[in-house]
Amino acid sequence: MSEQSHIHNDTAACQQRTLWISDVHLGTKDCSAQALLDFLKHHDAETIYLVGDIIDGWQLRKRWYWPQTHNDVIQKLLRKARKGTRIIYIPGNHDEFIRSYLRHSPFLGVGGIEIVDEAMHVTADGKRIWVLHGDLFDGVVQNMKWLARLGDELYMLALKVNRWLNNWRARMGFDYWSLSQYLKSKVKNAVSYIDDFEHAVATEAERRGCDAVLCGHIHRAQIRQIGNVTYLNSGDWVESLTAIAEDFNGKLSIIEWGKTEQIAKRKMNDALLRAKQTSRTTIPMPASTYHEHEPIVDVLPYPNHH
DSSP states (O other): OOOOEEOOOOSSOEEEEEEEEOOOOBTSTTOOHHHHHHHHHSEEEEEEEEOSOSBOHHHHHHSOOOOHHHHHHHHHHHHHHHTTOEEEEOOOSTTGGGHHHHTTOSOEEETTEEEOSOEEEEOTTSOEEEEOOSGGGOHHHHHOHHHHHHHHHHHHHHHHHHHHHHHHHHHTTOOOOOHHHHHHHHOHHHHHHHHHHHHHHHHHHHHTTOSEEEEOSSSOOEEEEETTEEEEEOOOTTTTOEEEEEOTTOOEEEEEHHHHHHHHHHHHHHHHHHHHHHHHHOOOOOHHHHTTSOOSSOOOOSOOOO
């Protein structure tokens, strides 16, 4: 297994052996459902793991928010399951209401989607990956749920400020910038918490005799070696828009779909700017010779958003 960062620009579906997606938070305004739909449209796999917090039950209980795009994500996954993709759903703390069904049955299938507490995945090259959401290794979630919910509210507030800030940045022509990720990287306790979490998960994976562990929960995509274990985190679909992929040789990589979107937006903005500049300065050519000249606007690469 090796680390690789991958940005996908092809319009054809990219076939993987396995995909891991986590922390989508359907039911919240900051869920990037349209981006996930585009990702699922352009990526196929034999197996897809949904590694928790796919639906945000915490926020839905407080205020109902379920636009059509969120429903479309569910329908897209169900269609993939009907067409033969094995989909395994491992609930997290925000969709813990699904765990209650597992108390009555260790295995539950809904619309062809398997629901389990955790899973053991074997890669194409024979490596054993322990797959779980990761909240069971979060001391705050397990022992001080009120503080976890307070932290969630503060995170949602940071995302609201982030939306306002980036709307302003977009109008000024600046790229996306994440306030919450900045705070995580600068606040000493947050950095220590993430490091402690990663080591705790990796230590338990090694105790279980696994080669690797893959989780979500902390919204930070990562592939790194911790001791004898490869630690992987699939990130989130709120800000980073990332997934983990396994190819047919067992190689593991981070797919950074957010970067793909930003690249496409920059290219589109540049193309529109070139078109405007050309329309101001170009003298119209006679119809008989116009076909000899290059088109004003280049054909834009994927992704195309519908």
